[in-house]
Amino acid sequence: MTYPEPVEGRSLLEGLNPAQREAVEHVDGPLLIVAGPGSGKTRVITHRIAYLVQEYGVTPYSILAMTFTNKAAREMRDRLNRLVGSHSDALTVGTFHSFCARLLRREGERVGLPRNYSIFDDDDQMSAIRHCLEEADYDPKRYPPRAVLATISKAKSVLQDSQTMAQHAVGDYFEEVCARVYRHYEELLARNGAADFDDLLLRTAQLFREFPEVLQAYQHRYNYLMVDEFQDTNIAQYRISQMLARSHQNFCVVGDPDQSIYSWRSADVRNILNFKSDNPRARVISLGQNYRSTSNILNAAKGLIATNGQRLDNDLFTENTVGLPVQLHEAYTDDEEADSVIAEIGRLSREQGFKLGDCAVLYRVNAQSRALEEACLSQGMKYRLVGGTRFYQRKEIKDLAAYLRLLYNPQDDVNLSRIINVPPRGIGAKSIQQLGEWAAYRESSMYEGMREIAASHAARQSCPAPLATRAVSSVARFVEAMARLMAFSQEVEVVKLVDLVLEESGLRKHIQDSDDRPEERWENVLAFRALAQEFNAETPPDGLGSLLERTALVSQVDEYEEAEDSLTLITLHQAKGLEFPVVFIVGLEEGLLPHSRSMDSEAQLEEERRLCYVGMTRAQQRLYLLRAFRRGFRNGTGGGPAVASRFLREIPEDLVASADLGPSRAVSPPTPGRGSSIRAAVLANAAASAAPPSGPSLRVGDLVRHRAFGEGIVTAYNPSASDDEVTVEFAGGVGVKRLLLSFAPLEKLDD
DNA sequence: TAGCGACTGGTTTTT
DNA sequence: CCAGTCGCTA
Numbered sequence: 217m218t219y220p221e222p223v224e225g226r227s228l229l230e231g232l233n234p235a236q237r238e239a240v241e242h243v244d245g246p247l248l249i250v251a252g253p254g255s256g257k258t259r260v261i262t263h264r265i266a267y268l269v270q271e272y273g274v275t276p277y278s279i280l281a282m283t284f285t286n287k288a289a290r291e292m293r294d295r296l297n298r299l300v301g302s303h304s305d306a307l308t309v310g311t312f313h314s315f316c317a318r319l320l321r322r323e324g325e326r327v328g329l330p331r332n333y334s335i336f337d338d339d340d341q342m343s344a345i346r347h348c349l350e351e352a353d354y355d356p357k358r359y360p361p362r363a364v365l366a367t368i369s370k371a372k373s374v375l376q377d378s379q380t381m382a383q384h385a386v387g388d389y390f391e392e393v394c395a396r397v398y399r400h401y402e403e404l405l406a407r408n409g410a411a412d413f414d415d416l417l418l419r420t421a422q423l424f425r426e427f428p429e430v431l432q433a434y435q436h437r438y439n440y441l442m443v444d445e446f447q448d449t450n451i452a453q454y455r456i457s458q459m460l461a462r463s464h465q466n467f468c469v470v471g472d473p474d475q476s477i478y479s480w481r482s483a484d485v486r487n488i489l490n491f492k493s494d495n496p497r498a499r500v501i502s503l504g505q506n507y508r509s510t511s512n513i514l515n516a517a518k519g520l521i522a523t524n525g526q527r528l529d530n531d532l533f534t535e536n537t538v539g540l541p542v543q544l545h546e547a548y549t550d551d552e553e554a555d556s557v558i559a560e561i562g563r564l565s566r567e568q569g570f571k572l573g574d575c576a577v578l579y580r581v582n583a584q585s586r587a588l589e590e591a592c593l594s595q596g597m598k599y600r601l602v603g604g605t606r607f608y609q610r611k612e613i614k615d616l617a618a619y620l621r622l623l624y625n626p627q628d629d630v631n632l633s634r635i636i637n638v639p640p641r642g643i644g645a646k647s648i649q650q651l652g653e654w655a656a657y658r659e660s661s662m663y664e665g666m667r668e669i670a671a672s673h674a675a676r677q678s679c680p681a682p683l684a685t686r687a688v689s690s691v692a693r694f695v696e697a698m699a700r701l702m703a704f705s706q707e708v709e710v711v712k713l714v715d716l717v718l719e720e721s722g723l724r725k726h727i728q729d730s731d732d733r734p735e736e737r738w739e740n741v742l743a744f745r746a747l748a749q750e751f752n753a754e755t756p757p758d759g760l761g762s763l764l765e766r767t768a769l770v771s772q773v774d775e776y777e778e779a780e781d782s783l784t785l786i787t788l789h790q791a792k793g794l795e796f797p798v799v800f801i802v803g804l805e806e807g808l809l810p811h812s813r814s815m816d817s818e819a820q821l822e823e824e825r826r827l828c829y830v831g832m833t834r835a836q837q838r839l840y841l842l843r844a845f846r847r848g849f850r851n852g853t854g855g856g857p858a859v860a861s862r863f864l865r866e867i868p869e870d871l872v873a874s875a876d877l878g879p880s881r882a883v884s885p886p887t888p889g890r891g892s893s894i895r896a897a898v899l900a901n902a903a904a905s906a907a908p909p910s911g912p913s914l915r916v917g918d919l920v921r922h923r924a925f926g927e928g929i930v931t932a933y934n935p936s937a938s939d940d941e942v943t944v945e946f947a948g949g950v951g952v953k954r955l956l957l958s959f960a961p962l963e964k965l966d967d
Numbered sequence: 968t969a970g971c972g973a974c975t976g977g978t979t980t981t982t
Numbered sequence: 983c984c985a986g987t988c989g990c991t992a
Binding site (some may be wrong): 284285312313314345413416417477478481581582583603605607637642643644647664684686769770787788789812813814827877 | 968969970978980981
Binding site (some may be wrong): 583 | 983
C-alpha cells in the first residue's frame with residue numbers, strides 16, 4: 217500500500233514552536249503532552265498524526281484517536297482531511313463511547329450483548345432504575361431514582377459490577393441499597409439486551425480482560441493510540457486505553473490538569489497526574505505558549521488558578537498584546553446583568569467591529585440563560601442557545617426513536633413500555649404492569665409475550681395472560697402493526713422505515729392533531745427524518761443501527777454549529793474547547809460560581825475554580841466578568857443579597873477594571889453592605905496600583921477619545937484624593953460614562 | 968383508561 | 983418557577 221506523497225514533511229513542522237515540534241516528532245513510546253489553554257493542542261495532535269503517516273509511512277488504518285466530544289472528533293477529522301488527504305478515511309477518530317459502542321456491536325456477544333443491543337440513554341436508565349426499585353421493594357421517596365442511578369453509575373465507572381459494589385458498600389446503608397438495586401438493574405439490562413452509557417466502557421474493559429485474543433486483535437490493529445482531554449477520562453477509559461497500548465506502548469495522551477472539570481462525572485485527574493509514574497518511559501512535553509488570549513486575560517486567569525493548591529505548575533505565557541483590562545461589571549439584579557451584557561454586545565458590534573458570532577456569554581447553570589434570552593428578545597439580538605432541552609430529548613423525537621429502537625431490538629421492554637400507549641390505544645399503566653409481570657413470570661420479553669397474546673386472539677382462543685379483555689384486542693392490533701414494521705425494517709431504507717413508522721403507529725396523526733404546538737413538533741420530526749437520510753445508504757438493518765447509535769451518543773455541543781451570525785449562550789462546561797474574541801462570564805457570586813453544591817470540600821471548590829479558569833481562557837480579546845447584587849431565584853421567593861464570588865478577589869487587581877455597562881446607572885444599589893464594598897475595593901486598588909498617568913488633565917468641555925467608547929465631551933470632573941473621576945458624554949449612542957482618569961484610556965483631542 | 972387539575976418537591980455540570 | 987407526580991372524575 218502506498219500513501220500520498222506529502223512531499224516534504226518539513227511543512228508539517230513549519231510554524232511550530234520548539235515544544236510543539238518536539239511533540240509532533242515524537243513517534244515511539246508513551247508521550248504526555250500537557251497543553252494549556254490556547255497552546256495549539258489540536259494542531260499538535262493533527263500534525264503528529266499526519267507526520268506519522270507521511271514521514272514514517274504508518275498506515276492510517278492503524279491509528280486510533282479518541283476525543284471527548286463528537287464535535288472535537290469531527291473537527292479533528294476535518295483538519296486531518298486537509299493534512300493527510302483522502303487517506304484520512306482510514307483513520308479511526310471518535311469518542312470513547314462511540315468507539316466502544318461499535319466494538320461491542322462486533323464483539324459484544326462474548327460478554328452477553330446481542331448484536332442488535334440497545335443503548336439506554338438517561339431516560340431509559342431512569343425508567344429502568346424505577347422499575348428495579350419497585351422490584352427490590354424500595355420506596356422511591358426514600359431512595360430517589362436519580363441518586364441511586366448516580367451512585368450505581370459511579371461504581372460502574374470504576375469498573376465495579378454489583379457484586380464488587382456490594383463488597384465495597386459494607387457499612388454504608390445507602391450504598392448497600394444501591395448495590396442491591398444494581399443487581400436487579402444488571403439483570404434488567406441483560407433481559408432487555410441493552411447497555412447503558414457506562415456499560416459501553418465497562419463491557420469493553422471486561423471484554424478485553426476476559427478475552428485476551430480480542431484485545432490482541434485490537435492491539436494489533438491499532439499501533440498508535442492518542443487520547444485527547446486525558447484529564448477528563450475515568451478509570452474505565454483509562455483502563456481501556458492502557459490495555460490497548462500495552463503491547464506497543466505508542467500511547468500519546470494530551471490534557472491539562474487545570475482544565476479538569478468533570479470529576480462529578482467520575483473523571484479522575486489522577487489518570488493524567490500519574491501518567492508519568494504509570495509509564496516510566498514516558499516523555500513529558502509542556503506546551504506553554506498561549507496563542508489565544510491577550511496577556512491581560514491570560515494573566516488574570518493564571519492568577520486565579522494559582523490559588524489552587526493541588527496543581528502542577530505550568531508556565532503559561534503569551535507574546536500577544538496586552539489588551540484591555542478584564543472588565544468587571546456589578547449589576548443590581550440578574551435582569552439588569554443580562555441587559556447590560558446584551559447592550560454591551562450591541563455596542564461592540566455597532567462600534568467596535570465585532571460580529572455577534574464573535575461573542576459568547578458563559579454561565580454556570582442553564583437556568584441563567586433565561587434572563588439572557590429575555591434580554592436578547594427585548595433588545596432584538598440574534599442569539600443561539602447551546603443546550604437547553606436537547607433535540608433528542610424532545611418527546612416527539614424520543615417517541616419516534618423508541619419505536620425504531622423497539623423494531624431494532626424487540627427485547628427492549630423499556631422502549632416498548634414507552635410507546636405502547638403513544639398515541640393512546642387503550643393500554644394504560646395497569647395493562648403495562650400486568651404485561652410486564654406476566655412476561656417476567658414466563659421469562660420472556662414483553663413483546664414476545666404480546667405476540668403470543670395476539671396469536672391466541674387471532675385463533676379466538678382465550679387470552680393466556682391476565683389482562684382486561686379490552687386491552688387484549690389493542691395488544692393484538694399493536695403487535696400486528698409492529699410485526700409489519702419489523703419485516704420492513706429488514707428490507708427498506710431507513711427514511712422509508714421512518715415514514716412507515718410515523719403512519720402505521722399513528723404518531724404522525726397524534727403529533728399533528730395535538731394541541732401543544734403541533735407544527736413545531738412536526739418540524740422536529742422532519743429534522744429527525746432528514747438525519748435518517750444520512751444512513752439510507754447502509755443495507756437495511758445496519759442503517760437503522762447506525763441511526764440509533766447516533767441519536768444515543770450525540771451531545772448538545774455537537775449540534776452547535778457556527779452558522780449564522782449570532783451571539784452564543786452557553787454553559788461554562790460546554791464552552792470547554794471553544795474560543796471567542798469576546799467572552800462574558802455572568803453570575804460571579806458565591807453559591808453560583810462557585811456553586812453552592814460544590815462548596816463543602818476544598819477539592820470541589822478547586823474544580824469550580826478550574827471551571828472559571830476554563831471560562832476565562834476562552835476569551836481572545838475581551839473578557840467581561842459580571843455579578844449581580846440580587847439574583848431572583850424563584851421570581852420573588854428567596855433571592856437574598858448575593859455575595860461577590862471569591863474568585864473575583866483572586867484575580868490580580870491590576871488586571872481588572874470596573875466597567876459601567878448598566879443601562880440604569882441612576883439607581884443606587886439596594887443593599888449597600890458587603891456587595892458594594894468589593895467593588896469599592898477593586899476600584900480603589902486599581903487606582904492605587906495603576907501608574908498615575910502623566911496624561912491629560914482635563915476640564916469640563918474638553919473633547920476626548922476613548923479606546924473603546926469613541927469620542928466624547930467631558931461634562932463633569934471630580935478630583936479626589938486617590939484618583940480623578942471624569943464624566944464623559946460619548947457620541948454615537950454610547951451615552952454618559954463615569955471613568956477613572958488614571959485608568960481610562962482617554963486621549964485629549966484638540967478641539 | 969384518559970384527561971384534568973392540584974400539589975409537591977427540587978434544581979450543576981453530560982459522554 | 984417548573985416539571986413531574988398524584989388522585990380524582992367522566
